[in-house]
Amino acid sequence: MAKKANIYDVAERAGVSHQTVSRVLNNHSSLKPATREKVEKAISELHYRPNQAARQLVTSQSRIIGILIVSAELYGPFAILNAMEQEARKEGYSVISISVLLDSPASWRAGIDQLRNLNVDGAITIALPNALVKEVEKSFTNETIVIVDAEPGKKFDAVNLDNESGGALATQHLIDLGHTEILHITGPIGGYEGTMRRKGYETTMLAAKLKPDVIEGDWSLSTGYEIGNEILSRKKYPSAIFTANDHLALGVIKALSEAKVRIPEDVSVVGFDNIPEAAYFSPSLTTISQNFDQLGNLAIKRMLSQLKSPGARETLMISPELISRESTQKKSAKKESRK
Known part of the structure; x- marks a missing residue:
């Protein structure tokens, strides 16, 4: 098996000192372009790979x-x-x-x-x-x-x-479509992303003189499905639902669809994230993309x-x-x- 090239082999091939090779490896700014090119060519020809452990000892950086x-x-x-x-x-x-x-x-x-x-x-x-x-x-x-x-x-x-802005975008979209009874299903309690999305929803609802309606959730499909069934137990459904992520939306849509509640004819649904599958939901999901x-x-x-x-x-x-x-x-x- 051929011997692995070391920094001295690179220096010899490039016609420079091993210190110059080290400066190239550490991207030193003072090197002439022609010198850098010679060293990089030698590194490529010899298939040289720096010893990371030794490099860390010299630079105090692990990269x-x-x-x-x-x-x-x-x-x-x-x-x-x-x-x-x-x-x-x-x-x-x-x-x-x-x-x-x-x-x-x-x-x-x-x-x-x-x-x-x-x-x-x-x-x-x-x-x-x-x-x-x-x-x-x-x-x-x-x-x-x-x-x-x-x-x-x-x-x-x-x-x-900007999660707050995203929550506001989703809510305003539903308001612009004429919805006034808009339910929001949140992310995990205390989480930053979910909290800010909820804030965007509530601020937009209050600005439109509408009453916020919130159910606390998490990020999971199963929770979306459970909350969907909880919504079905209400005497009156909301006309629109904004969920804190797309997985919640998919769970909600499944529960409502099983009960013959039509999406979007009976209830409109907006998710958040724009996961790759969102465009292939049935129906395809309106969502907030990040x-x-x-x-x-x-x-x-x-x-x-x-x-x-x-x-x-x-x-x-x-x-x-x-x-x-x-x-x-x-x-x-x-x-x-x-x-």
Whole structure:
């Protein structure tokens, strides 16, 4: 088996010192373009791969970014993670993701300790509760922290969807269609995303002099289905429902459809997230779209910017978009939706 090339082999092939090769590997700004080109050509020809452990000893950087994410089968957080991995790779960084259990502080601690043992340069959290974000803050005192889809603060950068605006968009869409009895099914109690979406809904309802009607939920299909059956037990159905995510919407639609309640003729439904399946629901789902790729890319860019040149913390907000499909229509004046 052929011997693996080392930094001295690269230096000899390029006709430079091993220190110059090191400067190329660390993207030093003082190098002449011609020198960089020679070294990069030698690296390619020799299939050289730097020894990351040795590199960390020299630079005190692992070039690893740790990601903490809740262990759940939700499309949004994992779509954001996928975008982060691709963006980090382009910049020469590796991403290590650790899944934690939402209701288990022991799991939080184990995940945080695992990232610390890897000597990550920074940590990014995705859609974590405030209590867990605070644990991250306590543990990573010298590392850069970026939070995604969580309550922003002054101590670290945040990249969020404007969830309040999204809630307002969904609600206003239904009001514009003539609906006045609009039910909102929330996300988990105390969660930042769900709280802000609810706030957008309630603010818009009150501004239109309409009475908010709220049922607390979570992010799951099963909860949407259960709440759908709860709605069926009412003497009078709402003419429209806004759910805090698309999975809730799918559960609600299934329950109502089984009871022969027509969507959207009897009840209009709006979701939130625009998961890939939303366009293939029956009927296709009107929803609020968030750009998960943009969220992930911006989070990595903020992380790398702070690692390169620490500066003032920023909160970046991404605007949501209403995607109008078949699950909403103008309220019919002919009859009320009743049990």
